[in-house]
Amino acid sequence: MSTIYILWLRQVKKYFRSRSRLIGSLGQPLLFLLAFGFGFGSIFRQAGQGSYIQFLGPGIIMMSVLFTAVFSGIDLIWDRQFGFLKETMVAPVSRLEIMLGKTAGGATVAAIQGALVFVLTLIVGFRPNDWFLLPLAALFVFLVAILFTALGITIASTMQDMQGFQLIMNFMVMPIFFLSGAIFPLQGLPFVMDIVTRLDPLTYGIDGLREALTSVGKFGIATDLAVITIIAAFFVVLGSYFFERIEA
Amino acid sequence: MNLKQDGPNIIVVSNLVKKFNEVVAVDHISFAVKKGEIFAFLGPNGAGKSTTIKMLTTLLTPTGGEMSLNGWDPTRDKDAARKSFGIVFQDPSLDEDMTAFENMEFHAVLYKIPGDLRNDRIGELLQFVELWDRRKDLVKTFSGGMKRRLEIARGLLHHPKILFLDEPTLGLDPQTRNHMWSYIKEVNKRENMTVFFTTHYMEEAERIAERIAIIDLGKIIATGTPKELEGQTNTASLEDAFLNLTGRKIREEEASGMDHWRAMHRMWSRRH
Numbered sequence: 001m002s003t004i005y006i007l008w009l010r011q012v013k014k015y016f017r018s019r020s021r022l023i024g025s026l027g028q029p030l031l032f033l034l035a036f037g038f039g040f041g042s043i044f045r046q047a048g049q050g051s052y053i054q055f056l057g058p059g060i061i062m063m064s065v066l067f068t069a070v071f072s073g074i075d076l077i078w079d080r081q082f083g084f085l086k087e088t089m090v091a092p093v094s095r096l097e098i099m100l101g102k103t104a105g106g107a108t109v110a111a112i113q114g115a116l117v118f119v120l121t122l123i124v125g126f127r128p129n130d131w132f133l134l135p136l137a138a139l140f141v142f143l144v145a146i147l148f149t150a151l152g153i154t155i156a157s158t159m160q161d162m163q164g165f166q167l168i169m170n171f172m173v174m175p176i177f178f179l180s181g182a183i184f185p186l187q188g189l190p191f192v193m194d195i196v197t198r199l200d201p202l203t204y205g206i207d208g209l210r211e212a213l214t215s216v217g218k219f220g221i222a223t224d225l226a227v228i229t230i231i232a233a234f235f236v237v238l239g240s241y242f243f244e245r246i247e248a
Numbered sequence: 249m250n251l252k253q254d255g256p257n258i259i260v261v262s263n264l265v266k267k268f269n270e271v272v273a274v275d276h277i278s279f280a281v282k283k284g285e286i287f288a289f290l291g292p293n294g295a296g297k298s299t300t301i302k303m304l305t306t307l308l309t310p311t312g313g314e315m316s317l318n319g320w321d322p323t324r325d326k327d328a329a330r331k332s333f334g335i336v337f338q339d340p341s342l343d344e345d346m347t348a349f350e351n352m353e354f355h356a357v358l359y360k361i362p363g364d365l366r367n368d369r370i371g372e373l374l375q376f377v378e379l380w381d382r383r384k385d386l387v388k389t390f391s392g393g394m395k396r397r398l399e400i401a402r403g404l405l406h407h408p409k410i411l412f413l414d415e416p417t418l419g420l421d422p423q424t425r426n427h428m429w430s431y432i433k434e435v436n437k438r439e440n441m442t443v444f445f446t447t448h449y450m451e452e453a454e455r456i457a458e459r460i461a462i463i464d465l466g467k468i469i470a471t472g473t474p475k476e477l478e479g480q481t482n483t484a485s486l487e488d489a490f491l492n493l494t495g496r497k498i499r500e501e502e503a504s505g506m507d508h509w510r511a512m513h514r515m516w517s518r519r520h
Contacts, residue, residue: 002357002360003357003358005357006353006354006357006358010343010346010350010354013346013350014345014346017345018345082339082340082341082344083337083339083340083341083342084341084342084343086307086337086341087337087341087342087355087402088358089306089307090305090306090307090330090333090335091330091355091358091359092326092327092328092330092331092358092359092360093327093358094327247307247308247309
């Protein structure tokens with residue numbers, strides 16, 4: 001337990017210490033909120049869909065959770081490049097504890113990032129329907145954070161260096177974001193697109209968050225929660241499997 | 249004869265092999281290190297020194313052969329073996345975004361040093377390597393020598409029976425080198441801690457080590473005290489003995505690319 005705690009603490013401390021990174025990471029969601037939110041706002045309204053900011057808010061919150069979580073997981077590669085991973089790997093502790101500590105730390109950082117972006121959405125005019133459902137929203141954020149941190153660790157465990165980083169950005173993280181219904185409604189999509197969005201785990205995270213914050217959703221809270229929990233558990237197991245096989 | 253050397257062997261390696269695909273990095277080596285001894289692996293770049301240390305310290309799985317470390321098999325009783333040694337790696341292995349104290353604390357928690365003992369030991373060791381005044385500073389503000397000293401303090405924190413040092417003085421100035429070895433020799437004497445280090449500086453091996461194994465192209469080609477090695481090769485100095493045994497050809501080592509990674513990391517950090 002103490003191992004998991006100290007690894008968690010390390011990551012959270014480092015997050016709060018790099019203020020420039022913290023502030024910088026709010027720039028992108030803010031840009032998306034302003035450009036998309038106000039850019040498409042009037043078309044969205046004319047199409048009879050109501051306020052686009054209300055729709056977009058949960059999507060952008062999850063976008064930043066996704067990015068932060070994947071990067072926290074991939075951070076493992078830097079630990080390896082800079083030798084710190086070796087210090088952890090020669091220690092008499094189980095690899096599973098190290099993996100769980102890193103996942104908990106990365107997920108916490110991503111969830112905090114999500115909370116900060118939530119505050120940003122409030123500033124640009126987003127309003128939750130029911131403030132009492134905020135804990136449910138937080139649960140979705142945290143599950144998505146765990147899922148993608150574990151995914152990041154899985155990827156990092158199989159990579160020797162950062163060469164494949166652009167590949168991961170362009171062929172994994174970006175598609176997961178754009179095909180998740182973060183910026184467009186899932187109703188009335190063409191058949192193929194409908195299938196693709198259903199295969200994207202982030203879709204259920206965003207749908208659940210949207211349901212919790214704005215009472216609008218497609219699959220229902222129970223389905224969203226079940227799907228996201230199962231996939232998160234799957235990636236934690238997968239990440240542990242790959243992590244155990246790292247040779248530093 | 250040195251009394252210490254009558255003790256049992258704390259490290260025993262026999263027929264150890266490591267292949268990376270078809271490249272044989274370590275080729276059937278056997279040696280033993282006595283308890284309390286200062287033992288050096290001397291060899292040119294790419295001789296297989298680091299690979300051997302990695303196998304002894306559970307970081308790499310051998311392709312073949314047997315190892316015993318403080319009575320444990322590093323391939324099977326990993327955690328027991330891990331508790332027996334401390335290590336200073338060739339490349340820095342500190343978290344530069346944490347303070348000196350935090351790096352020590354992290355290590356103490358991983359090695360399950362009880363909370364009440366933790367701060368005392370950290371304080372004691374930071375004073376020992378003269379970094380107590382800088383304990384609250386981030387490691388990235390430290391010089392190369394200070395980082396090395398911190399790594400030594402960290403390696404000693406859990407009172408290991410064996411201290412591994414992989415090219416510990418690479419890139420350090422002579423003053424720092426001297427300093428570093430005086431710390432290590434002090435603990436070696438006081439605690440009868442075994443020291444196993446690798447180097448390609450002949451002068452260092454000769455001055456520090458009680459026994460030396462000369463390794464080249466994955467094989468141990470000679471073992472003995474510096475005097476014995478000179479005797480074996482009929483040479484006047486260890487340097488001549490070394491050149492005599494390993495030949496005079498220059499060894500190329502693959503570029504580590506560290507600078508490249510540091511540059512990329514800076515870029516990456518800025519983006520997020």
